[in-house]
Amino acid sequence: MNLRMGAAVAALAGLFVSAYLWLYKMGAIGTLACGTGGCETVQLSPQSRFLGVEVAAIGAVGYALLLGLTLASLQPRWASSRRLLQVIAFLSGGAVLFTLYLKYLELFVIHAICRWCVGSAILIVVFFTLILLELRRVRRQST
Amino acid sequence: MAEPSPMKRFYALFGLIAAAGVGFLIWQMNKASTPAVPVQVAVQPADTAGFEGYSLGSDSARVVITEYADYQCPACQQFATVEWPYVRERLVQTGRVRWVFRDFPLSQHQWSRLAAHSAACADEQGKFWEYADAIFAAQPEWSTSRDAGKIFRQQIEKVGLNAGTWDQCMTSLKFAGRIQGSADEGVRAGVGSTPSFVIGGRIYAGVLAYDKIKALVDSLSRAP
Numbered sequence: 001m002n003l004r005m006g007a008a009v010a011a012l013a014g015l016f017v018s019a020y021l022w023l024y025k026m027g028a029i030g031t032l033a034c035g036t037g038g039c040e041t042v043q044l045s046p047q048s049r050f051l052g053v054e055v056a057a058i059g060a061v062g063y064a065l066l067l068g069l070t071l072a073s074l075q076p077r078w079a080s081s082r083r084l085l086q087v088i089a090f091l092s093g094g095a096v097l098f099t100l101y102l103k104y105l106e107l108f109v110i111h112a113i114c115r116w117c118v119g120s121a122i123l124i125v126v127f128f129t130l131i132l133l134e135l136r137r138v139r140r141q142s143t
Numbered sequence: 144m145a146e147p148s149p150m151k152r153f154y155a156l157f158g159l160i161a162a163a164g165v166g167f168l169i170w171q172m173n174k175a176s177t178p179a180v181p182v183q184v185a186v187q188p189a190d191t192a193g194f195e196g197y198s199l200g201s202d203s204a205r206v207v208i209t210e211y212a213d214y215q216c217p218a219c220q221q222f223a224t225v226e227w228p229y230v231r232e233r234l235v236q237t238g239r240v241r242w243v244f245r246d247f248p249l250s251q252h253q254w255s256r257l258a259a260h261s262a263a264c265a266d267e268q269g270k271f272w273e274y275a276d277a278i279f280a281a282q283p284e285w286s287t288s289r290d291a292g293k294i295f296r297q298q299i300e301k302v303g304l305n306a307g308t309w310d311q312c313m314t315s316l317k318f319a320g321r322i323q324g325s326a327d328e329g330v331r332a333g334v335g336s337t338p339s340f341v342i343g344g345r346i347y348a349g350v351l352a353y354d355k356i357k358a359l360v361d362s363l364s365r366a367p
Contacts, residue, residue, distance in 0.1 A: 005153045009160060016164035020171065029171045029293075040306030044299065074150070112307075 003134035004074050007088075007127050011067035014123040017116055018059030025054050034115055042114035047105045055102065059120060062095055066127065082142070085135045092128040099124050180256035180319050186327060190320030197262075197271050199231070200241035206363045208240055208356070209341040211247035211329045214258035214278055215286055219338045222350045223279035229353040240360055244275065246325040247337050254291040259322045261295040264312035265304055273302045 023029045024043060032039040042048065048055055069088050078084050099121045106113055196209060212219040234240040246262075248255035258278055265274030277298040278285070285294035292313075299309050312318075329339070333346050340347045342356075343363045 002149075005149075005157075008153075009157065012157065012160055012164065016168065020168060023168065023172065033171070038307065040310060044306045074153075 003130045003137065004070055007130040007134070008067060008070040008074065010123045010127040010130065011063050011070055014120055014127065015060060015063035015067055017120045017123065018056050018063050021056035021116055022054060022060050025056055032116065038112040039114040039116055041112035042106055042110055042117060045110045045112075047102075047110055058098075062091075066092055066095070070131075080138065080142075082135070082138055085131060085138060089128070089131045089135055092124065092131055095124050096128050180260045180316060180322070186320045186324040190318075191324035191328075194321055194324075196243040196245040196325065197266060197275075198241060198243050199272055200235040201238040202241065204235075204238055204241040206240045206342070206360045207243060208360075209243040209245060211245050211332075211334045211337060211339045211341075213247055213249045213252055213255045213337040214262070214275075215252035215255045215282065216249060216337045217282070218350050220279050220282040222338050223276065226350065226353050226356070227276075230356055233353070234357065234360055239364065244271075245329060246322045247329045247334060247339070248322060248326060249337060254285060254288075256319070256322055257291060258285075258295065259325075260316065260318050261292075261298075261309075261313060263318035263321065264309050265299070265302065267312055268304050268308060270302050270304055274298060274304070277301055 020029070021032075021039075021043060024032055025048070032043070034040065043056070050058060066088060069084065069091070072078055073081065073084050073088065102117065103121060106117065210222075212222070214220075230240070230242070235242050246259040248259055262271055262275050262278065265271050278295060281294055281298060285291035288294055296306075296309075299306055332341060334341075334348075336348050338348075338350060340351055340356075342359050347359075
């Protein structure tokens with residue numbers, strides 16, 4: 001499995017994590033499988049919304065976008081396109097920064113840790129790293 | 144036979160993960176999230192020790208009104224949303240009446256005990272009255288729901304409860320005995336329907352309008 005395939009799997013997993021949290025916020029899921037109760041504390045805090053939009057919804061849309069772009073980059077037509085990879089790297093870099101901000105909120109404002117959010121943070125970092133490695137590989141190949 | 148291409152293998156794995164993820168979400172959505180509050184639970188002395196209902200208002204109020212109510216009863220909801228705000232503002236908050244709310248879950252209502260338990264868990268965090276108002280207001284929504292627990296849980300955000308503490312309380316079912324004890328107390332007092340109000344030692348069954356309650360309070364306040 002190449003790096004892009006790995007990134008696509010990470011984005012898919014992230015999409016499910018975000019969708020799970022979003023469904024919870026919409027009331028479609030009763031209790032989060034969390035164990036500590038920290039997930040609910042985080043999800044029900046005022047910080048679970050960013051500029052009036054559910055953070056989980058932002059995550060789901062973001063992961064769906066990254067997944068779609070990564071799957072597109074796997075197609076022969078886009079396989080050698082550095083531009084598309086750069087766009088994915090730019091977007092996922094922004095997602096990593098946003099995730100860092102959310103981790104700051106969890107640790108220092110809400111004072112609770114949501115395991116699912118930690119899972120999502122790990123997935124976006126893995127995704128970003130794989131895309132950077134792939135970008136470097138493509139650059140080396142073209143030089 | 145030719146080896147499947149890496150892309151085909153990837154799509155197969157991708158499809159498997161996607162199916163597992165969708166399956167997990169569907170399972171989570173259909174999973175009952177609601178603990179069942181036992182009916183006719185044996186009431187232990189410790190369940191009711193020191194508890195005489197949820198009390199609001201001045202201890203020195205001349206009139207004490209005890210309301211026996213069921214969260215799923217439409218008449219109780221009508222009282223809670225239409226009359227109670229006036230009663231609270233004009234009679235309780237002015238110090239004329241101390242109001243006592245007691246659970247009287249009716250057996251025909253599927254979610255009454257769960258609602259009562261969720262309110263007891265809100266009371267642990269000092270937000271009983273706010274939470275009771277919220278679930279009465281949302282009654283049309285959860286009353287016919289397959290999983291009212293989800294809707295009760297949504298109210299905790301509105302009221303500002305700590306979700307983890309509330310969850311632990313709900314899972315423990317520690318107030319099941321107290322709710323039964325409250326219902327038993329109502330039966331002993333002669334309550335047979337909801338809402339019922341005990342005012343000046345007499346039981347008034349059915350929704351009481353604010354004006355009627357005020358007239359009774361005026362009358363009892365004048366009594367020597």
